[in-house]
Amino acid sequence: MFDLTGQIAFVTGGANGIGKGIVEALSQAGAFVIIGDIDEENGKKTAEKVNGQYVYLDVTNQALCEKVVNQIVEEHGKLNILCSNTGIFPQVMIEDMTESDWNKTIDINLKGMFFVVQQALKVMKKQNYGRVILTSSVTGPITGYPGWAHYGASKAGQLGFMRSAALEYAKFGVTVNAIQPGNILTEGLKAQGEAYLEGTRQIVPTHELGEPIDIGYAAVFFGAKETKYITGQCIVVDGGQILPEEPSGIL
Ligand SMILES: NC(=O)c1ccc[n+]([C@@H]2O[C@H](COP(=O)([O-])OP(=O)(O)OC[C@H]3O[C@@H](n4cnc5c(N)ncnc54)[C@H](O)[C@@H]3O)[C@@H](O)[C@H]2O)c1
Ligand SMILES: CC(=O)[C@H](C)O
DSSP states (O other): OOOOTTOEEEEETTTSHHHHHHHHHHHHTTOEEEEEESOHHHHHHHHHHTTOEEEEOOTTOHHHHHHHHHHHHHHHSOOOEEEEOOOOOOOOOGGGOOHHHHHHHHIIIIIHHHHHHHHHHHHHHHHTOEEEEEEOOSBTTTBOOTTOHHHHHHHHHHHHHHHHHHHHHGGGTEEEEEEEEOOBOSHHHHTTOHHHHHHHHHHSTTSSOBOHHHHHHHHHHHHSGGGTTOOSOEEEESTTTTOOSSGGGOO
């Protein structure tokens, strides 16, 4: 049903992890996918795998975000789908958190998202068509976790941005939505350590961590032309992690 043939999609942080899952799902659905990432080696590998394209992008560099989005439009004539997915989630407790810890997470996750999305929205407004999809999280908007105060703030901030953006661009045929992943097995998640991963398997009702492609399929849904009447909304993709009212609810 959701055929993205002929669509040009740009995925930030698409070299690895969830971004790679999004790239693969969009490509399976027929889109031509461009990956923007600081990881050149894996960015090129992922692009090759899907017959897509890699471009160097550091989302904290505003001028580069503008240049890259404009280059995509010059080369491909349009930009239909933007998946703003780049993010980091280092853990540091509030008492130990430095200004530099705070700034780094906010700069990549929130300001970097703004830099890329702003450029894409300008293009999509002119086209009178576009799909913007943010990778937020359950952490921040719904749940919390010790060490992720700055991260949770960045992910909740993305949703605040999304709701105003959805309103500003609704009359131009542009939707702005977000995916809220739970625990998805990526290099970033593995870096939290085996105890975290095992503890999480126990509290997720499916008793499995998610796969990057699980997030990719949600991106295909929001990226499709058929979902034009959904904007400013979120989909939680977490294997039911946030559902139980108390531990005995996990069977
Ligand atoms: N893995 C999870 O369980 C989980 C859960 C909820 C939300 N998320 C969100 O999903 C997104 C991806 O997470 P992941 O687990 O795949 O992480 P990951 O670390 O596996 O991959 C992140 C990607 O972003 C790239 N990147 C980092 N800094 C960049 C920058 N400044 N500019 C451009 N690219 C940059 C990295 O090179 C990498 O390819 C993040 O926004 C994260 O917050 C992840
Ligand atoms: C990294 C993150 O967002 C958690 C797993 O929800």
